[in-house]
Structures are given as structure tokens and as C-alpha cells.
Amino acid sequence: LGRWDTCTPPLRTEIVEAMLTRPDRIAALFDAIEAGRIAPSYVSATRKGLLLRHDNPTIRSRAAALFQSEAVSPRNEVITRYRSALELPTDRGRGQRVFERECKSCHRLGDQGSEVGPDLAASLHHAPDQILMNILDPNREVSPNYLEYVVALEDGRVLTGVIANETATNITLRRAEGVQDVVLRKDIADMRSSGKSLMPEGLENKITGQEMADLLAFLVSGSR
Numbered sequence: 776l777g778r779w780d781t782c783t784p785p786l787r788t789e790i791v792e793a794m795l796t797r798p799d800r801i802a803a804l805f806d807a808i809e810a811g812r813i814a815p816s817y818v819s820a821t822r823k824g825l826l827l828r829h830d831n832p833t834i835r836s837r838a839a840a841l842f843q844s845e846a847v848s849p850r851n852e853v854i855t856r857y858r859s860a861l862e863l864p865t866d867r868g869r870g871q872r873v874f875e876r877e878c879k880s881c882h883r884l885g886d887q888g889s890e891v892g893p894d895l896a897a898s899l900h901h902a903p904d905q906i907l908m909n910i911l912d913p914n915r916e917v918s919p920n921y922l923e924y925v926v927a928l929e930d931g932r933v934l935t936g937v938i939a940n941e942t943a944t945n946i947t948l949r950r951a952e953g954v955q956d957v958v959l960r961k962d963i964a965d966m967r968s969s970g971k972s973l974m975p976e977g978l979e980n981k982i983t984g985q986e987m988a989d990l991l992a993f994l995v996s997g998s999r
């Protein structure tokens with residue numbers, strides 16, 4: 776955490792993930808968020824849910840204080856609000872920068888990005904309104920392959936990700952940036968689906984109306 780300011784976004788995501796994997800590191804991360812050094816938005820929706828329901832009451836109440844204000848509002852309201860933004864004049868170049876900032880860690884488009892979620896080339900044929908819905912309401916229909924799982928290990932670590940591969944003896948979890956964790960089945964204490972897509976809900980907290988309009992202009996024009 777000491778080097779936070781000098782780290783790139785992918786590295787920051789990994790730092791936060793590493794802090795949340797072990798219960799004894801959570802307090803230090805909360806201290807940094809409370810001090811305003813780290814934005815709460817670095818904590819994924821699934822992780823926030825786990826923290827808000829944590830066994831430890833101190834962690835639960837600190838999580839409530841830190842994250843409750845960011846509660847996700849009803850999807851239909853958000854979609855209606857953003858639909859009007861789509862009338863704005865757009866700029867593909869700005870849209871590309873939004874893609875690089877918020878999407879590339881999980882989606883491939885052209886020759887950039889990671890293949891954690893579907894390649895977005897296929898969505899170029901969809902209407903902007905459909906893509907807007909996919910972005911703002913990812914849990915409307917979740918395909919089983921992209922369900923996020925929470926895996927608690929016997930040694931106390933808690934990992935999250937989609938199941939990228941499984942064999943008789945182990946399971947591979949994949950998350951943002953294409954990072955994978957291979958765990959032995961015999962080391963798993965508990966494993967359950969979060970019931971949600973790995974695609975994060977609440978992206979409107981990170982993307983303004985203008986940025987969304989630019990992003991859609993970029994997506995429907997392809998990576999040409």
C-alpha cells in the first residue's frame with residue numbers, strides 16, 4: 776500500500792485483491808480508504824458484498840460505513856438516465872480512453888484487452904441501446920460461464936473469479952486482467968457462486984453520461 780501512488784491501475788487492482796484475500800489485512804486496507812488514499816471503487820462489488828456480510832462484526836460495521844453510500848440504485852432508473860446522454864455529440868478517441876480505463880481489464884476488442892469476459896467485437900452488431908443495457912445491468916441475464924464464484928480456502932484466504940477450468944483435483948479461477956489462481960480441491964473449505972456476473976454492476980459510478988456516449992461511439996465503430 777505504501778507504493779500505491781506510483782502503481783498502474785492493473786497493479787492497484789491486484790494490490791486490493793491481495794489485501795482482501797486475507798482477513799488479517801482487511802483493516803489496513805480500510806484504514807487507507809478511510810484516509811482517502813485509496814478510492815472505495817477499487818473494491819469490486821462482490822468483495823463489497825462479502826465485507827458487508829463478514830463474520831467479524833468490526834469488519835462488517837466498517838464496511839457499512841465505507842461502502843453503504845455507494846449502494847447501487849435500481850437499474851431501470853440508471854438506464855433511463857444514461858439513455859438521454861446518448862444524444863450528446865461524441866468523440867471516439869475519448870471513448871477509447873474510457874474503454875482502456877474501465878473495460879480492457881476484462882474484454883478484448885481488436886488487438887487490446889484481456890479475455891476474461893466475451894470479446895466485444897461481437898457486440899458491434901448490437902444497437903447502442905442494447906449495449907448500454909449490457910453495461911449497466913449485467914445481471915439481467917447471466918450466462919453460467921461468467922458467474923462469479925467465491926472460494927474460501929482452509930488456510931483462511933478467500934478468492935473470487937469465474938471458473939476457467941476444472942479437473943478432478945483442482946479448480947482454476949480467473950479474474951480481471953486475466954489473472955488466474957489454481958487451487959487444489961482438497962484445500963477448499965467452501966465454494967459458492969455469488970449469483971452475479973463477473974461483469975461489475977454500478978459502472979455508472981465510474982462513467983459519466985458524456986463518457987458513456989463516447990464509449991458507445993467507440994464500441995460500435997470497432998477498433999478501426
Ligand code: HEC
Pocket residue numbers: 874877878879880881882891892893895897898906909910913916917918921922951972973974975978990
Ligand atoms: C471485471 C471484469 C469486467 C469488466 C471490468 C467489464 N466487463 Fe463487460 N463483461 C464481463 C463478463 C464476465 C461478461 C459476461 C457476462 C455474462 O454473460 O453474464 C461481460 C459482458 C459484457 C457485455 C455483453 C457481451 C455479450 O456478448 O453478451 C458487454 C457489451 C460488456 N460486457 C461491455 C463492457 C464494457 C463496455 C465495459 C467497460 C465499461 C465492461 N464490460 C467492463 C466482465 C467485465
